[in-house]
Amino acid sequence: MITAATFTPATNAGFLIGEIRGEIDMATARGLRDQLAASVPNTAKGVLLDLSPVPYIDSAGIRLLFGLAEDLQTRRQQLRLVVPEGAPIQTVLRLVDLHAAAPIHPSIDEALAAAEACILDPL
Amino acid sequence: MGSAEATDQRVLLVEDSRLYAELMQDMIGSPGSGIDLVHCGELWDAAEVLLTDGAACVLLDLTLPDASGLEGLKQLRKLAPDVPIVVLTALADEEQAIAALKAGAQDYLPKERADSDLICRSVRYAVERAELTRAEMALDRAETLAGHLQRTLLPDSLPSIFGVGLAARYVPRAVGASVGGDWYDVMHLPDGGVGVAIGDVVGHGSQAAALMGQLRTALRAYALAGYPPGEVLTKTDAYTRSLNGDAMATALYLAVDPEERAVRMACAGHVPPVVLRPGSGASEIELPPSSPLGVGSPRAYSETNIAGGPGATLVLCTDGLIESRGWEIQGGLDRLTRAVDSGPRDPEQLCDHILTAVTPAGAGEDDIALVVMQFAELVDNPFHVSLPASPVSLSELRATVGRWLRQNGATQTESYELTVAVGEAAANAIEHAYPLGDAEFDTRAELVGGRVCVTVSDRGRWRPPRGQETGRGLVLMEALADELDIVSGEHGTVVKLYRALGTQGT
Numbered sequence: 124m125i126t127a128a129t130f131t132p133a134t135n136a137g138f139l140i141g142e143i144r145g146e147i148d149m150a151t152a153r154g155l156r157d158q159l160a161a162s163v164p165n166t167a168k169g170v171l172l173d174l175s176p177v178p179y180i181d182s183a184g185i186r187l188l189f190g191l192a193e194d195l196q197t198r199r200q201q202l203r204l205v206v207p208e209g210a211p212i213q214t215v216l217r218l219v220d221l222h223a224a225a226p227i228h229p230s231i232d233e234a235l236a237a238a239e240a241c242i243l244d245p246l
Numbered sequence: 247m248g249s250a251e252a253t254d255q256r257v258l259l260v261e262d263s264r265l266y267a268e269l270m271q272d273m274i275g276s277p278g279s280g281i282d283l284v285h286c287g288e289l290w291d292a293a294e295v296l297l298t299d300g301a302a303c304v305l306l307d308l309t310l311p312d313a314s315g316l317e318g319l320k321q322l323r324k325l326a327p328d329v330p331i332v333v334l335t336a337l338a339d340e341e342q343a344i345a346a347l348k349a350g351a352q353d354y355l356p357k358e359r360a361d362s363d364l365i366c367r368s369v370r371y372a373v374e375r376a377e378l379t380r381a382e383m384a385l386d387r388a389e390t391l392a393g394h395l396q397r398t399l400l401p402d403s404l405p406s407i408f409g410v411g412l413a414a415r416y417v418p419r420a421v422g423a424s425v426g427g428d429w430y431d432v433m434h435l436p437d438g439g440v441g442v443a444i445g446d447v448v449g450h451g452s453q454a455a456a457l458m459g460q461l462r463t464a465l466r467a468y469a470l471a472g473y474p475p476g477e478v479l480t481k482t483d484a485y486t487r488s489l490n491g492d493a494m495a496t497a498l499y500l501a502v503d504p505e506e507r508a509v510r511m512a513c514a515g516h517v518p519p520v521v522l523r524p525g526s527g528a529s530e531i532e533l534p535p536s537s538p539l540g541v542g543s544p545r546a547y548s549e550t551n552i553a554g555g556p557g558a559t560l561v562l563c564t565d566g567l568i569e570s571r572g573w574e575i576q577g578g579l580d581r582l583t584r585a586v587d588s589g590p591r592d593p594e595q596l597c598d599h600i601l602t603a604v605t606p607a608g609a610g611e612d613d614i615a616l617v618v619m620q621f622a623e624l625v626d627n628p629f630h631v632s633l634p635a636s637p638v639s640l641s642e643l644r645a646t647v648g649r650w651l652r653q654n655g656a657t658q659t660e661s662y663e664l665t666v667a668v669g670e671a672a673a674n675a676i677e678h679a680y681p682l683g684d685a686e687f688d689t690r691a692e693l694v695g696g697r698v699c700v701t702v703s704d705r706g707r708w709r710p711p712r713g714q715e716t717g718r719g720l721v722l723m724e725a726l727a728d729e730l731d732i733v734s735g736e737h738g739t740v741v742k743l744y745r746a747l748g749t750q751g752t
Contacts, residue, residue: 149673150637179644181669182719211662218725219718 126151128158128172137168138201138238140231144176147184156187160194168242169201171234180212185219192224201241203227203234254282255302257369260292260318261285261334262310266357270305273362274369281369289313289321296326302373304331305365306351308342315342316349323350328380330372334360352376404432405642407440409504409649411620413593415601419450419566419613426613427454427495428564429462433469438645440504441469444617445497445516446564448538461486461495461539475499475512479539479547483514486540494540498562500619505649507554507621512547514539517565517579520586524557528586530579559596559620561586566612567604578604593618627654628692635676635685635704643672643689647700654693656747664698664745667726670719671702671741697746705738 126145134140141162147155163170170191174180192202202225206213216227228234257274261267267285275283284301286292289312295301310318322331330352335343343354352372355365404412412432419426427447435441443465447458464485468478478499486493496516502509511519511531515538522528533550554560561582568578582604589599596618605614629650633639644665651661668689675687687704723730723743731742 146641148637148640148669149677150640179666179669181640181666181673182722183673185718214663214726215666215722218722 126155128155128162130162134167135235136239137242138171138235139163139167139169140171140173140235142173142176146179147177147187148179148181149183152183152187155184156190159187159191163195163200165198167200169203169238170195171203171205171231171238173205173231174212175205175207175210177212180215182219185215185221188221189224201238203238205229205231205234254280255369255373256282256284256299257303257305258292258295258301259283259285259305260289260310260322261305261307262287263307266307270365274365279366281366287311289318292322293325296322296329300326301329303352303369303376304329305334305355305369306331307334307357308339308346316345319346319349319351328376330376332368332372400429401431405434405440407432407434407504407646409507409622409646409653410440410502411593411618411622412442413597413618415597415614415616417566417601417614417616426450426566427458428566428613428615429458430562430615430617431462431466432617433466434642434645435469435501436472438505438649440502441466442500442502442562442617442619443469443497444562444564444615445495446566446615447493447495457489457493457495460489461493461497465497465499469499469501474549475501475510476547476549479512479514480545483539483547484544487544489540492540494538496538496565500560500562502554502619504621505653507556507558508551509554509560510549510551512549514547515541517563517568520561520579520583521552521554522559522561522586523555528583530583554621556621557623559586559591559593559618561596561600562617562619563600564613564615566614567600567616569612591620593620628690630688630690632686632688633672635687637673637676639676639687640669640672644669647689647691650691651698654698654747656698660745660747663726664700664743667723667743667745668700668702670723671700671743674719674741675702675704675706675739693747696748697744700743701740702743703738703740
C-alpha cells in the first residue's frame, strides 16, 4: 500500500492543511519525508497535518514528525497535528512525547483555531 | 562465372590445380546448373571469400600449397563452422578421407571418380544437411528461450502467509518439448487477504509464454489494486482483448480471507477448484458457466463465495492435469477428487500425491499447473515466520502477528500495542543488525498460560541505540510489553517480548 500526503491547494488563513493516508513505517517514512519537504512553501505560516487516516505509525514515522517539526521551527513555521480521540496511534504518540514537538488536536478546526491564536498572541 | 543467377548456390572450390578447376567448372558450374562455382587456388584466398561473401558449400582439395592434409579443413571449419565442406581426395587415400569426416567434413569424393552427378548430389546433400542442423539448433534455442521465459514468469517461491498453507507445482509438457502457457500466482492483497490465481493460455511456445506473462501481470495488477475477483477478471478480459491477435486464456482467481477462512472467487472458463473440508469428502466447487478471457463479446464475470473453515483445503489445477487424449475432463476431475480425498494432508505432499495419482496415462501433451491452498486449523500456536530483512517485510509481519494475536483472544488494543512492539523489534533487526545483502529474520510467537511471548531473532550484530532517534523504538518496546529481553551475541540478536493477555497494559 502507498502512504502519501495530500494537501488542499489553497492555504487557510495562511496555514497549509494536509492529510497523510496510510501506514507510516520504516518502508514508507522516507518517501513521505521527501514529499512533505517539497510541499511546504516558505510563505506558509504553518502546517496542519491530519493523521486521522493513519492506522499505524512506528518509530521511523515518529522520527519523521520530530524532524519535520524541527525543520519548520527553524523557519518559524508551526506544525500542528490532528489525531482524533481514540485513534489507535494515540498511545504511541503519547509514549514518545510527540506533543512536546508538535501540539496534537482532535480536529482540524481546533488545530486551526489554536494556530491562529498563537500568531495573535505569541508565547 | 559471370553468368551466375541470383538463386544459384555459391560453391567454393579450393583447388591448386587450375586444370582440375576448369574441369570442375565444366562439370558442375555451367550456366543453368544452379551452382555458382568460385575457384580459389589457395586456402588464404578461400578464407577471404568465405568471410566476405560466404558460401553454401566448400569443395576442398586436401593437397594445397599453403595447407597440407587436414590442416586446411580444420582452419575453414573454425572460420565458418556452419558451412559444409566436402573434401576431394585421391582414390588411394581412403584413410585420409575418413580422418577428414571425423574432422567435420560432410562428405568425401575421390577425384578420379567424381563425375558431374556425384558431385552435384554430394553438394546438394551437404547443403541440405547443414540447413537442417541450423534449423534444429534454432529450434533448440527457441525451446530453451521459451522454457526459460516461462520459468522466469512463474513465482520462484510462494509468500509465507500466516493462516494459509500453500504449495504449487509446474510441470512442463514432455511431448513435443514445447512450453505451454500455464501459470499460477500468489500475492498479498491490500486488505490483508491473499490472492491466488491460476490460468492457461491457449497455445504453446514462446508466444504463449510471453502472453502468459502479460496476463499474469495484468491480473496481478488488478488484484493488487484491491478489485474484487469478478472485477479482476472483467478487467483482465478487457486487457486480453486490447492485445493484438487472437489472445485467449482461461483463468481462476481467488481472494482468500485467512482470518475469516472464506474465499471469494471468479472463473473464466477454467477448471473448477476442488475443496476438501475436514470431516467431509472432497468435492468440485460448482461455478456458473463462464467463457475464457478474450473470447466472444466483453462481459462482467460474476463472483462465487464459499466458506472454507478451519483446515479446509482447496486444489486448483489446469486441464493438463485432468484432461488428455482419450480421457474425458469429467473423468479427470473425478480422479482428482478421489486423489484429494485419499491424499496426505500436508500441501507439499498433497501436490506430489496428486501429480502421481491423477496425471493421465497419455499425459505430457500439455503442461500442468497445480496449487494447493489450505486454511490453518483454528489455533496455530506457536507460529513461526521467516521474512527478508527488508523494510517492506514490516507490514506483512504486522498483519500476521495481529491476526495471530486476535485469533488467540487478544483484544484490539492488546493486539495493536504488541504489534507495534514487535514491529520495532523487527525494524531493529532490519536496520541495525544487517550488513548489505540477502538475509532473513525470524519471528516466533507463542501463547502459554495466557501470556504471549514473541521472539524476533536475526543473525547479525545488535548495535546499541544511538541517541534519542533510535532510542524511541526501545521506549516503545519497553512500554508496550510487560517484559523485554534483549540478548545479543556473536551469532545474532534475540529480542523477546512478553505480555499477559486479558489485563490492561498501558
